[in-house]
Amino acid sequence: MSPAEAAIRIEELTRELNEYNYQYYVLASPIISDYDFDQKLKELEELERLFPQFLDPDSPTQKVGGDITQRFDTVRHRWPMLSLSNTYSEQELRDFDERVRKAIGNDFEYVCELKFDGLSISLTYEHGILKRAVTRGDGIQGDDVTTNVRTIKKIPNKLRTDGYPDLFEIRGEIFMHRAAFQRLNNERIENGEMAYA
The missing domain is CATH 3.30.470.30 (DNA ligase/mRNA capping enzyme)
Structure with a gap:
């Protein structure tokens, strides 16, 4: 891979991975599998190692949060x-109370x-x-x-x-x-x- 191709690919991967992180961490709506994310991240890490002149401070490989992890098991x-469930009326609340009483009796407090x-x-x-x-x-x-x-x-x-x-x-x-x-x-x-x- 030429340096010019590497620069383009690093920029692409950085943009993609930052978007995936935003979808996952901020919107709680992942749009890529963990496996695919990890493969792209590994590719980016390798390209940054081979072409350090193109390392972007906004790269997901450069983001650390002290002791806070970036990926979770x-x-x-x-x-x-x-x-x-939400309750929107008095009747729904009464129905809930009735279900609780049928399930566990009357020995409880709210x-x-x-x-x-x-x-x-x-x-x-x-x-x-x-x-x-x-x-x-x-x-x-x-x-x-x-x-x-x-x-x-x-x-x-x-x-x-x-x-x-x-x-x-x-x-x-x-x-x-x-x-x-x-x-x-x-x-x-x-x-x-x-x-x-």
Whole structure:
């Protein structure tokens, strides 16, 4: 391959892979298989090694996020991670209550809380230590994002007190307040990066 051909191919691969990353990480809508992505990334890495003069700072091979991983392993949930359906009327709420009572009887209480839209997450603790953090995915399996979650200050890597079961899961949402999200977007724009949606 000539240097001119390499320059064109490096530019093509960089553009394609950045778009695939955007579709995968921002829109959560992958448009290429993991295998095909990895093959293209390997090709780009090899071309950049052979023709370092064409290395683009925007190349996906140059993006690092400290301890945050760029690709995730898929793992099965210990128990399915289901979601509740929306309710839009009082009758739908009453129907839900009736189904619950038929399924488990009357010995329960409801708890109401604000609904935050974020990333559904399942945290597994063993002997008080965070062992695994997995996204909802399809409810049966999700992405192992443990390394990423360990960087969130509000999620303890080790519980401070005793009395917890040896193994348990906590499920909830990871979200960012609007003001923090806006600050993140402003930083990205100042650094010449695209803002998130």
